[in-house]
Amino acid sequence: MRIASLSLTKPTTKVSRNKNFGKLQAGYLFPEVARRRREHQANNPDAKILSLGIGDTTEPIPPTIVEAMRDAAIGLGTRQGYSGYGAEQGQAAVREAITQRLYAHVGRKPSEIFVSDGSKCDIGRLQLMFGSQVSVAVQDPAYPVYVDSSVIMGMTGEYNGQDFDGITYMVCRPENDFFPDLTQTPRTDIIFFCSPNNPTGAAATRQQLTELVAFAKKNGSIIVYDAAYALFISDPDCPKTIFEIPGAEEVALETCSFSKYAGFTGVRLGWTVVPEQLRYADGFPVMNDWNRIMSTIFNGASNIAQAGGLAALSDKGWAEVHELVAFYKENAAILKQTFEGLGFNVYGGKDAPYIWIQFPGRASWDVFGEILQNCNIVTTPGSGFGAAGEGFVRISAFGHREDILEAVERFKKVYA
Numbered sequence: 432m433r434i435a436s437l438s439l440t441k442p443t444t445k446v447s448r449n450k451n452f453g454k455l456q457a458g459y460l461f462p463e464v465a466r467r468r469r470e471h472q473a474n475n476p477d478a479k480i481l482s483l484g485i486g487d488t489t490e491p492i493p494p495t496i497v498e499a500m501r502d503a504a505i506g507l508g509t510r511q512g513y514s515g516y517g518a519e520q521g522q523a524a525v526r527e528a529i530t531q532r533l534y535a536h537v538g539r540k541p542s543e544i545f546v547s548d549g550s551k552c553d554i555g556r557l558q559l560m561f562g563s564q565v566s567v568a569v570q571d572p573a574y575p576v577y578v579d580s581s582v583i584m585g586m587t588g589e590y591n592g593q594d595f596d597g598i599t600y601m602v603c604r605p606e607n608d609f610f611p612d613l614t615q616t617p618r619t620d621i622i623f624f625c626s627p628n629n630p631t632g633a634a635a636t637r638q639q640l641t642e643l644v645a646f647a648k649k650n651g652s653i654i655v656y657d658a659a660y661a662l663f664i665s666d667p668d669c670p671k672t673i674f675e676i677p678g679a680e681e682v683a684l685e686t687c688s689f690s691k692y693a694g695f696t697g698v699r700l701g702w703t704v705v706p707e708q709l710r711y712a713d714g715f716p717v718m719n720d721w722n723r724i725m726s727t728i729f730n731g732a733s734n735i736a737q738a739g740g741l742a743a744l745s746d747k748g749w750a751e752v753h754e755l756v757a758f759y760k761e762n763a764a765i766l767k768q769t770f771e772g773l774g775f776n777v778y779g780g781k782d783a784p785y786i787w788i789q790f791p792g793r794a795s796w797d798v799f800g801e802i803l804q805n806c807n808i809v810t811t812p813g814s815g816f817g818a819a820g821e822g823f824v825r826i827s828a829f830g831h832r833e834d835i836l837e838a839v840e841r842f843k844k845v846y847a
């Protein structure tokens with residue numbers, strides 16, 4: 432996407448810029464990775480570059496789901512099949528199906544499920560709902576949206592050379608088994624917590640999430656739990672939703688997405704669960720404000736996407752979703768084994784589609800550049816996810832199988 436260059440001509444408007452944007456140190460991580468890929472391709476036009484950078488799905492959407500979206504699209508061309516604006520909270524059937532498939536067993540109700548155009552979008556809207564006066568904690572490293580949206584919302588101070596003043600960074604590294612020491616973590620209003628974690632691939636255990644919920648209860652905090660990769664969890668001791676933890680409904684909301692499950696990264700469909708029991712300090716239900724946000728600045732998820740989501744949640748569709756997830760998990764296992772065989776410290780890749788590889792003493796962007804130059808493979812530098820990601824590189828398992836196999840051959844040639 433072309434970004435306007437800084438114009439040197441005299442500006443026409445007298446509108447002041449939102450000063451928070453000036454705090455951001457660079458462009459958003461993934462467009463910067465893409466820019467460097469384009470630059471490398473321009474300098475090496477014959478290079479066949481493989482992308483294991485952005486976590487974007489690559490495999491076709493399964494037939495049951497595609498057929499449902501096809502039929503919905505065709506239906507829009509008929510009087511009886513046409514529909515316009517839907518409920519901003521999502522179609523009742525979709526809310527019901529998400530509940531039955533994922534949350535009824537942990538006490539959640541359809542009225543607590545809000546269907547959206549994706550988790551990233553919901554994270555931005557959640558930030559708008561919380562407002563700029565709240566304090567925020569994030570895992571470090573973590574999905575960049577938590578920090579960048581907090582900066583843009585004015586919840587933080589300036590960049591201090593390593594990270595942003597005013598944010599509590601809960602360091603997650605091999606030394607602490609990728610779970611923060613909550614006894615040393617100050618209170619914040621909001622705690623962003625992603626499990627399985629992007630980028631480390633670490634899935635929190637039941638015990639760890641029990642600690643997290645108790646920590647939030649003690650401090651009167653709200654957990655924004657990001658479960659975008661929960662279906663990749665195979666460890667029975669790692670919950671697939673925060674609501675498996677008793678009492679979580681009083682301190683947590685959960686956002687999730689069809690993106691990595693059904694290949695919906697381009698179709699755009701997600702949801703956020705806001706329990707009735709989640710209240711602000713004054714007792715007002717958070718759900719009510721979330722509903723106000725969704726009805727005020729969102730006009731509902733696409734009717735075609737929701738038809739696809741409903742099909743994905745059917746018995747047949749859900750089986751197809753699990754086949755897709757299993758395919759990417761196999762990719763992750765191939766990559767994990769390869770790097771372990773090359774003698775690297777490798778994390779993740781078991782309960783998540785990301786492999787987190789340590790390059791001790793190396794700058795992440797340097798390793799990114801070395802892999803791009805020597806292997807023609809795009810990865811994501813760990814420092815792009817936070818200061819604690821420095822010295823690591825994330826490799827995505829989202830790819831065609833032949834590309835994954837080609838990539839491991841290239842890695843073996845260069846790093847054996």
Ligand SMILES: Cc1ncc(COP(=O)(O)O)c(/C=N/[C@@H](CCC(=O)O)C(=O)O)c1O
Nearest residue numbers: 485486549550551552574629659688690701
């Ligand atoms: C923890 C987590 N939560 C939400 C998303 C995005 O979900 P959707 O907006 O529903 O596609 C993502 C997507 N992450 C990809 C895509 C990059 C991006 O969304 O900016 C990545 O880390 O490569 C994610 O990792």
